Amino acid sequence: MALRILHTSDWHLGHRLYGRRRDAEHEAVLRWLLAMVRAHAVDVLMVCGDVFDTGAPSAAAQEQYYGFLQELRQTGCRHAVILAGNHDSPSFLAAPKGLLRALGVHVITAPQPLVLMDPYGRPELAVAAVPHLRERDVRTAMPGACLEDKAAAWVRGVAAVYAEVMRSVRSMAPQTPAVALGHLFVAGSQVADGQGMRFAVGGVDRVPVEVFPACTYVALGHVHGAQEVAGRAHVRYSGAPLALGFADAGKAKSATLVTVEGEGRMTCELLAAPAPQSMVRLCGPLAQVEADLRRLVEVGGSVWVEVEVTSPEPADTVRRRIEAAVSGSAVDVLCVRVPRSPSLALGAAGERLEELSPEEVFRRLLDAHAVEEGLRPQLTAAFAELMDTVLQCGDQHAP
Template sequence: MKILHTADWHVGKVLKGRQRVEEHKAVLGELVETARHEDVDMVLVAGDLFDTSAPTPEAQSLVMQTLLALREQGERDVVVLAGNHDNAHLFDVYRPVLGELGIHVVGTFRRPDKGGTLAIRARSGEDVRLAVLPFLSQRYVVRAAEALGGTAAEHNRMYAARFAQLTAALTQGFADGTVNLVTSHGTMPGGAFGGGEREAHSIFSYYFEPTAFPTSTQYAALGHLHRRQQIPGPCPIWYSGSPIAVDFGEENNTPGALLVDVGPNRPAKVSEVAVARAVPLKTVRGTLERLSALPDDGAWLRVFVEERPRAGLAELVRGMLPNALDVQLDERFRPVSATRAKGASPGAARSPRELFRDYLSATGKADGAVTSLFDRLYDEETS
């Protein structure tokens, strides 16, 4: 059978104040086209469909339309689990409605017989056993009473041990004649971070070990780390990565998904699928002259300006580079904090005009137009 493994859509993400709804529509549309072109039998969406736990109606609408399109009117199975950015209880609200449409949704941990382990007959004819572990907080896995005692390292080990226990319970039904799959959302040791993962949920307190997955697993589909990668372990363990770079820390990632070819009693064969419609993110730096000569390749830009600070500099850059979302001074040109002369009392023998000019000079922001404006405003207020 063929599986499309994707995760970390982060629909609703705002980048430096810029809405990205149209980008997400294009990217998710490309995933739907990939599922059709490759004629996959199943789609696994391993968490973080939304960027926040309170998604806007527009974000929810786009995700629902995408899931229905992936379902293709019953042509393929679609399985969705909640990530750390998602609202797990909201997913449980979706669950009965989407379940009627054949879309399997798991928001919170469920017992094997209550939806934690899915028994599916694939369109291609194989019997599938799929263990689904949504993001599990440490508070959930390590009970509060137990967390009151012990060290942080002990709590970390306890989280990993409890995760392994839960996985073992969900994978008990794995057999030789079935396609045995696990999907989850979280952090594994040795995984390379993409840049946009939520730091508080990427620390050792939330790590689980590859050994949590039994050797009978043909494929483990993970979400949370935004860089597509394989993790060494007792079975094929992969992060699909995000189909869209969520911040400038991910500009070197290749957005995409994974195609998985798997059958009973054999490890999965995995191939990478790039997503071409994601708008790239790029960091550029230089003087105004150099920046003005840059070609417009459509990328969102983070700009480091190699100029002394002055009023209106950021506006000048954005005028030259309309896609500049973040404009900063290169660290070599950043002003130092103004310091008071040793032994001088605050404002001693200096007028407000002099104080203002001294401040601009000390911080590297001296500008004749700004001082003239200050003088005019000061005169208006004191006359």
């Protein structure tokens, strides 16, 4: 009999975008996930990390999470496996795990073999569940070691964790289809520019796809775009079901429906997620951006916009013109960037930065950023106050 798994990750409940709350969007996505569980008679829900956006989620985010799990129980889904990601607090997630276990919810905050049972008490799925790992979880300190050696030790450590957990779960249910769960960055996966992911220097947090043991399916979280990894159809990131930033604006979001019919037999289907809030990223000269904004206003409807303008105009002038283009409409410009060259113009030939006073450096920076004359006295006074504070602190700590 086929076993249906819904693979999702990176909900980031409680996430804010440029200060805007996103509770309503998250609620819409959670409702959609529940509808997918019902529509496809899902047996197992797998949430592969980053349930919350922070380790201390808001009361609203917690209410959404626990409300979802309560309603999940009423859908007929027998099991849920919740993995801790790098944004989650393992201790916070684990606190109610005993209570949640009674609801068929398995909270994973440390590497764990897990055997899920069918309605008749027989093993139906062997799970090698590995939450987000940190360097201290897989290797000892290596003071003085080069990045290459640290990266190699990281890969060996991660591979050893997965091998041990899979070995354990296969010994518990040897004839059962097996899956591996993880929240980590696998080399070869595609990350959109501006997605906000942080990578360790030298790539020491990356692992090759070969670290995963042979199994029916590998369910991953951490990368926000849905994709198979390194050409392996059974190794997949589900991606975040909600666009968490403008890097994902206009891109399809989804969850992955996995059907397992036996050891080694697996099919995947992407289920398209709703986009509760329209988001657009605009880049280009000021006149072009203004024209694009006016077209959005004419279309109507709520739209969040991130703007990057190339213009010689002062940044404040650009922002005023952007605001005027959308005034009185449902188009909400959340961010306006006006990139400037970071270079500092020097005067006479041979002039060096260290020869300039802090005040002169600040004045030239105002020139480089084309700051309006009317704003300069206030900014210069604020800079002088900061300089006085710094100098006073230096005097207090001088020997």
